């Protein structure tokens with residue numbers, strides 16, 4: 653039921669500065685690009701997938717999904733990726749996930765969707781028990797005009813924009829690792845080393 657109503661937009665449009673400027677979607681984790689891990693986790697949960705990127709277009713296109721570039725150039729942050737996703741997706745609900753979280757839960761869309769329905773909310777945001785994960789969120793398409801206005805005013809703070817709407821925070825007690833976010837070569841090395849030992 654949930655699946656038919658949700659499109660996933662994978663946010664891969666960042667600069668990856670902490671990763672030495674690398675395109676994080678293509679950085680390998682456990683012998684596979686991180687974008688492939690994200691696709692593997694998310695694909696069974698949704699009816700469609702869109703990749704939001706600002707470089708490596710052909711490479712992303714080779715994965716077989718539409719690739720969309722930020723509506724405005726200049727790396728305005730993840731909200732610009734969300735705006736772009738909301739403009740392109742045709743479903744009522746859009747699930748946003750980053751390209752650098754390879755272990756996402758397989759019931760992510762379902763749990764966020766149940767939460768918006770139950771609370772009559774316009775958006776649901778994941779929480780890992782310690783902190784909000786603002787780029788892991790389910791947004792209703794009707795939020796587009798508000799986000800357009802917000803960005804036009806030059807505002808960029810994601811949680812501030814969320815707070816203006818009917819938002820539900822969804823706790824995931826699956827352990828921290830489901831939202832494990834790899835931002836630096838050191839983090840990647842540490843996790844890979846741990847994985848080898850196990």
Ligand SMILES: Nc1nc2c(ncn2[C@@H]2O[C@H](COP(=O)(O)OP(=O)(O)OP(=O)(O)O)[C@@H](O)[C@H]2O)c(=O)[nH]1
Pocket residue numbers: 663664665666667668669670671676704705722726727728729730732733734749750751752787835
């Ligand atoms: N579309 C889009 N996505 C972005 C932008 N900036 C960050 N993101 C995405 O937002 C998510 C969280 O961002 P970070 O993990 O900080 O990624 P990043 O900005 O590439 O990395 P740093 O440059 O090291 O901060 C990732 O999925 C990024 O791809 C942007 O300007 N446009």
Ligand SMILES: [Mg+2]
Pocket residue numbers: 750752833834835
């Ligand atoms: Mg990150």
